[in-house]
Amino acid sequence: MAEEGGDLNFHDEVELEDFEWDPEESAWTYPCPCGDRFVITQDELEFGEEVATCPSCSLIVRVIYDADNLPEPPEEEEVKIKESRKEVVKA
Ligand SMILES: [Zn+2]
Numbered sequence: 001m002a003e004e005g006g007d008l009n010f011h012d013e014v015e016l017e018d019f020e021w022d023p024e025e026s027a028w029t030y031p032c033p034c035g036d037r038f039v040i041t042q043d044e045l046e047f048g049e050e051v052a053t054c055p056s057c058s059l060i061v062r063v064i065y066d067a068d069n070l071p072e073p074p075e076e077e078e079v080k081i082k083e084s085r086k087e088v089v090k091a
Pocket residue numbers: 032033034035036037054055056057058059
């Protein structure tokens with residue numbers, strides 16, 4: 001039987017809130033089983049894109065989100081605060 005719903009063969013469906021914001025890439029990322037990360041940018045989300053791709057393998061995931069209620073990328077300062085918290089935990 002042929003698969004229904006077009007050519008796209010999603011590895012998984014992941015809610016955007018499970019993605020992590022990467023301020024260096026300006027993109028949302030989610031761990032890929034190959035060891036790299038699925039990536040989707042804020043611009044793509046605002047454009048209605050829902051496919052996050054992994055640059056290192058052929059897997060793709062469908063990003064579940066509410067287009068009318070897109071999360072804002074965290075401010076850089078917040079990220080820095082998180083980073084310093086991490087270091088506190090390490091120490
Ligand atoms: Zn991958």
